Amino acid sequence: xxxxxxxxxxxxxCVGWGNRKIAQERERIGHLRVMCxxxxxxxxxxGYGKHTLPEICLMLTEINNECYRKCFRRIYEAAAESGxxxxxLWRSEFLAFFADQPIQEEEREVFAxxxxxxxxxxxxxxxxxxxxxxxxxxxxxxxxxxSCENRSKMIRSVSILTGLLxxxxxL
Amino acid sequence: xxxxxxxRLFPERIRGRWQEVAGQAEKLQEIRLRxxxxxxxxxxxxxxxxxxxxxxxxxxxxxARQESAELEEILKHLCQYSIYAFADEIRQxxxxxxxGHRVGLAGQALxxxxxxxxxxxxxxxxxxxxxxxxxxxxxxxxxxxxxxxRVMSTxxxxxxxxxxxxxxxxxxxxxxxxxAYGRGINVSVVDERSEIAGSYLGIAQNDVGIRTDVLDGCPxxxxxxxxxxxxxxxxxxxxxxxxxxxxxxxxxxxxxxxxLLATIHGGSLEEVLHKNYMRxxxxxxxxxxxxxxxxxxxxxxxxxxxxxxxxxxIKR
Numbered sequence: 001x002x003x004x005x006x007x008x009x010x011x012x013x014c015v016g017w018g019n020r021k022i023a024q025e026r027e028r029i030g031h032l033r034v035m036c037x038x039x040x041x042x043x044x045x046x047g048y049g050k051h052t053l054p055e056i057c058l059m060l061t062e063i064n065n066e067c068y069r070k071c072f073r074r075i076y077e078a079a080a081e082s083g084x085x086x087x088x089l090w091r092s093e094f095l096a097f098f099a100d101q102p103i104q105e106e107e108r109e110v111f112a113x114x115x116x117x118x119x120x121x122x123x124x125x126x127x128x129x130x131x132x133x134x135x136x137x138x139x140x141x142x143x144x145x146x147s148c149e150n151r152s153k154m155i156r157s158v159s160i161l162t163g164l165l166x167x168x169x170x171l
Numbered sequence: 172x173x174x175x176x177x178x179r180l181f182p183e184r185i186r187g188r189w190q191e192v193a194g195q196a197e198k199l200q201e202i203r204l205r206x207x208x209x210x211x212x213x214x215x216x217x218x219x220x221x222x223x224x225x226x227x228x229x230x231x232x233x234x235a236r237q238e239s240a241e242l243e244e245i246l247k248h249l250c251q252y253s254i255y256a257f258a259d260e261i262r263q264x265x266x267x268x269x270x271g272h273r274v275g276l277a278g279q280a281l282x283x284x285x286x287x288x289x290x291x292x293x294x295x296x297x298x299x300x301x302x303x304x305x306x307x308x309x310x311x312x313x314x315x316x317x318x319x320x321r322v323m324s325t326x327x328x329x330x331x332x333x334x335x336x337x338x339x340x341x342x343x344x345x346x347x348x349x350x351a352y353g354r355g356i357n358v359s360v361v362d363e364r365s366e367i368a369g370s371y372l373g374i375a376q377n378d379v380g381i382r383t384d385v386l387d388g389c390p391x392x393x394x395x396x397x398x399x400x401x402x403x404x405x406x407x408x409x410x411x412x413x414x415x416x417x418x419x420x421x422x423x424x425x426x427x428x429x430x431l432l433a434t435i436h437g438g439s440l441e442e443v444l445h446k447n448y449m450r451x452x453x454x455x456x457x458x459x460x461x462x463x464x465x466x467x468x469x470x471x472x473x474x475x476x477x478x479x480x481x482x483x484x485i486k487r
Contacts, residue, residue: 083179
């Protein structure tokens, strides 16, 4: 009886681990898509509206993602209302937020390091510079989406196999 | 005007140095930053220097020198790290920041084939002119600007830094809200350089009255025509007339029955009327009051008030 319960627990644990890995990958794709949408919106607001970055942060407090919305609210309040430096605020806010998120190092650097791409005297150049970051993240999202299905199948198989092997070994 | 507003002009990293200067917010007129040159401030008409520890000193030798890299950092901060958004202003050589403070810029101008400035690089000189809203600045003037309960078209004249914009802002506020001499009227302001209302995100940061509409960042001539057509103002206010085109637009506004409130650079009424484009203003009775301001002219700096024919109503 105990052995049966143990087998079920081990198998459930391994399958759960596999599912968690798959969910993380999907979550990463979700983040990449949100980041791309944000950067696209920024390009549009810079290119057509010539809005300043704090103003754009205020606009982005209305995006359809609670976590990013809160980040932009905090950046806007600190930058526009108390006059703190936007590059430092942006970087620290997003690095802190991404710390718990399943986003790869390179991707978080590109987004959190966006202020490094500022300083252009003309809106087309500035929007283009942000467009490069958007293109990078978009490419990453497409690659992740393409490999997601296969990876999911593989992770699921590996997790079940690991569970079975562990069970056999422990028996 | 509070200390906080002055400190916010600078990046957080260097705010400590400007603490003592910010303490002089009420009397502070200018902060001049020149690459490699002493930090200079103008307080109540007197020039002072700032040393490396942020103390205000009167000896030039004790003053700290402005580093070029830091100057660029300050410029980026003033532009909210969005230089592209201020490209037109930079081209014109000034930008207006939150609170209505105006920053004059100088560096190397980039010209196109027709000798027009298309951009500016190596910006190494900044003159931050601190905007002061002085409620009540126009109190002594207000009784002279009304005739039988109606506001009169007024031209404010003073040299640069003479308090024209401060006076205009308070006149706008008072006639918009209404005074003991007349009820409040709709005032439209063409705030080409965002100095009058100091708009930020489209909202006036300075109190310009309850019946005032502000068209921010728009060239005067186009703005005046637009406001007359769209906002039906009873009075139209503009800052710093600068050419025949401005006068033409004012004439048209006057012809529409609008009262005019305007300012112009000049040391005296005679000096202003010597400008080619201003000569006809007396003949056409474009303005019913000419007010000459001078910082050294006692209370509120009113040096003289003249009627529509240029005859003095008050002369100090």
